[in-house]
Amino acid sequence: MNASREVVLSRIRRALLRPGTGHGREQRSLGKARSTPEHTGSAHLLEQFQEESARVGGEPRLCADFEEAVEGIQNLVAAAGYRRVALSDHAICRRHRLALRLAELLPDVNLWSEEGEAHSPGSRRRNAAQLAQADLSITGAEFLLAESGTVLLTSSTSSRQISLLPTAHLVLATPDQVYPDLAAIFEQLGTAPEEGRLPAALTMITGPSRTADIEKVLIKGAHGPVRQLTWIIGGEA
Amino acid sequence: MNRTPSQFKILASENVADPRLRRTFHSATHHALGQRAQSVQLVPEWEDLRERAHRIKEEAIEHLDLHLERLEASVIQRGGRVFWARDASEAAGYVVDLCRRLGASTVVKSKSMAAEEIGLTDALEASGVEPVETDLGEFIIQLAGETPSHIIAPALHMTRQQIGGLFQEKFGIPYTDVPSELCAFARQRLRQEFLSARLGISGVNFAAADTGTIVVVENEGNARLCTSLPRVHLAIMGLEKVIPRFSDLPLFLRLLARSSTGQRQTSYVSMISGPRREGEWDGPEEFHLILLDNGRSDILADPRVRRSLYCIRCGACLNTCPIYQRVGGHSYGSVYSGPIGAVLTPLFQGLEAAQDLPYASSLCGSCSNICPVKIDLHHQLLWLREKLVARGSTPWRERLAMTLYAAGMKDPALYRMGSALLRLLLKVAGKSGRSLAIPGWSSTRDFPALAETSFKQWWKENRNQGEEP
Structure with a gap:
């Protein structure tokens, strides 16, 4: 706590014509924002998510089951000629032993997994160098936001850099993760301070990285992934 | 410049x-x-959203001290550090000291109007630290030695040819004016900086007092890189960026993206609460937040411009x-x-x-x-x-004109005299082929033409016309 703290605070109190601390906070009841009372995972929400995601150049897809997703990954890697694939340690990847299965199915691909990677500053830098070389990363979503085709990830279930450094980023999700609006997601996550469930980083991703800084020309893939794929896998709980 | x-x-x-x-x-x-x-x-409820946002901001600003104290406590509770800066030099000084302590020779920086306001890049350069602007637009204008021409699109004033020429001159690469190629070059060049920098600096779009969360909104991913890869993340915000509650964010995020670029949502929104937590793979080990006054408390003191x-x-x-x-x-x-x-x-x-x-x-x-x-x-x-x-x-001429105008508008006799005089003046000026010259005003526009007769006179002559059979 530095000396300017009191200076700045007393300036503010003077400006607001307040003698000091101890004033009760004025609590205004603003009421709830109007939100669509819709059940998560409904067919309409799934449709809306896909439409919004596609609009911003995301690549949404519905898979009937995990087998279809695995096959999809195989085809994606072959079609794009990806040589290096990075897997996150997210529960959805672990649950289906995705690392093992991809190792069998894609023997020519350099497969790297965060699973078992030590959580330390030194390993973080090594991992970053690995990930910067990756063509594709595969992670799992926490929530999907239908209104804007957005994927939400948390730093407690995958690393931050795995969704950021590779050229393409594939997020695996389930239908029950699709929510109508952000307020509903916050409620579900338990972001209120007394619940204390907010991870160090909660990240919203909407489509690929983009810029329009040169003559307003839209370019995909500024600093983050050039491709952003979201696959919603049915038959998953 | x-x-x-x-x-x-x-x-x-x-x-x-x-x-x-x-x-x-x-x-x-x-x-x-x-x-x-x-x-x-x-968004049919757009006007309702604006009104709600206005009231939340009002709540935040009218009780700014309380919200800032709460923000500080929340950030500290999440393991972050808070520095209160009275002015630009104090804020820049803190960053320079931090660079020294970290032994950082380069820092990666994403877009921040507050950093721009305090001249942070100049201060860093002066102390031997190389500040690397990583937003594509900022990267371009930093190379050109320019300043931003738009809050959202800093290099709006430059053409692709100018940017192509600039890259060729500064990096010795073959000339291209294809935007995607220029962007790809910047991406590749900045990757190395991201991977090696010890300090990442970001701005703050919103700071939630109750959770100590700072929110950074962007499209390129450079702010995510700045806040995720380096060992230390420093965020700088004007005092007024605080909002009372994390739960206010959905509202502000809807308003911001749509208002600035017309996107439903920007490509990335990072909500950062303190440094890396135990058990997480990555993220900075230290998180610093600068709360910048630099004249804001003076603005606060005038209720008419407080908003x-x-x-x-x-x-x-x-x-x-x-x-x-x-x-x-x-x-x-x-x-x-x-x-x-x-x-x-x-x-x-x-x-x-x-x-x-x-x-x-x-x-x-x-x-x-x-x-x-x-x-x-x-x-x-x-x-x-x-x-x-x-x-x-x-200017004295304007004051004089306004005094005369005020006098004329208050007194019917003076008004009649004034308009008659003006009409005469314009007629004389018109005969000599000139418009009425009023220094500082008529150099960029002509004096509007007056009607031949005054309305009063016209009325006198025409008022009974409609009644005749």
């Missing part, structure tokens, strides 16, 4: 006379307005402003341009230093109508003008 707000008239005349800049700003601002209108149209602190820096008022559309961002000679810049710059730098800016408006009110947090910008501009008049800072 050091421009100051006192040069507004000169800079604006230069920029207005440049047809290429005129075209650029016209098309860019209208494009942005079109995108915004499309996405706002899809300018509600600004969420979306840039919509720039795009919609008929003055900004024509003169462009550099004319304002300040980090903040457009209507919000015309309010903030005189408040930050002193009315005398920026006395033309409150006049850089037609008072049409388009800025107030578009503002997502309902700041009455054109009223604020009017109040600044009132202050200037009260101080006698306006």
Whole structure:
């Protein structure tokens, strides 16, 4: 706590014509924002998510089951000629032993997994160098936001850099993760301070990285992934 | 290029006379307005959202001390550090000291208007630290030694050919003016910086007091890189960026993205609460937050302009402003341009230093109508003008004209005399083939023509016409 703290605070109190601390906070009841009372995972929400995601150049897809997703990954890697694939340690990847299965199915691909990677500053830098070389990363979503085709990830279930450094980023999700609006997601996550469930980083991703800084020309893939794929896998709980 | 707000008239005349800049700003601002209108149209409750956002900002600003104390406590509780900076030099000094402690020779930086405001990159360079701007637009203007011409699109004033030439000259790469190639080059070049920098600096769009969360909104991913890869993350925010609750964010995020670029949501929104937590794979080991006053508490002290602190820096008022559309961002000679810049710059730098800016408006009110947090910008501009008049800072000719005008408007006899005199003067001037010359006014426009006869006279002659059979 530095000396300017009191200076700045007393300036503010003077400006607001307040003698000091101890004033009760004025609590205004603003009421709830109007939100669509819709059940998560409904067919309409799934449709809306896909439409919004596609609009911003995301690549949404519905898979009937995990087998279809695995096959999809195989085809994606072959079609794009990806040589290096990075897997996150997210529960959805672990649950289906995705690392093992991809190792069998894609023997020519350099497969790297965060699973078992030590959580330390030194390993973080090594991992970053690995990930910067990756063509594709595969992670799992926490929530999907239908209104804007957005994927939400948390730093407690995958690393931050795995969704950021590779050229393409594939997020695996389930239908029950699709929510109508952000307020509903916050409620579900338990972001209120007394619940204390907010991870160090909660990240919203909407489509690929983009810029329009040169003559307003839209370019995909500024600093983050050039491709952003979201696959919603049915038959998953 | 050091421009100051006192040069507004000169800079604006230069920029207005440049047809290429005129075209650029016209098309860019209208494009942005079109995108915004499309996405706002899809939110039927838009006006309700604006009203709610206004009230939440009001709550935050009217109890700023309490919210800042709460923010500080929450950030500390999440393992972060908070530094209160009275002014620009104190804030920059903190960053410089931090670089020394970390032994950082380069820092990666994402877009921050607050950092721009305190001249952070200059301060770092002066102390031997290389600040690397990583937002593509900022990267370009840093190379060119320029300043931002738009809050959202800093390099708006440059053509692809200029940027291509700049890259060729500075990096010795073969000339290209294909935007995607230029972008790909910047991406590749900056990757190395991201991977090796020890300190990442970001701005803050919103800071939630109850959870100690800072929110950074962007499209490129460079802010995510700045806040994720380096060992230390420093965020800098103006005091007014605090909002009471994390649960206020959905509202502000909807308003910000749609107002600034017309997107439903920007590509990335990072909500960061403190440094890496135990058990997480990555993220910075240290998190620092600078709370910057630098004149904000003075703005707070004047209830009439206090609302300018509600600004969420979306840039919509720039795009919609008929003055900004024509003169462009550099004319304002300040980090903040457009209507919000015309309010903030005189408040930050002193009315005398920026006395033309409150006049850089037609008072049409388009800025107030578009503002997502309902700041009455054109009223604020009017109040600044009132202050200037009260101080006698306006030219003597204008004061004289206004005194005469006020006298004439109050007294029917004087009014009749005045209008007769004016009509006579115009007739004489017209005969000699000249328009009425009023220094400082008629150099850019003609005096409006007066009718042959006054209305009063016309009425006298014509009032009974309709009654005749």
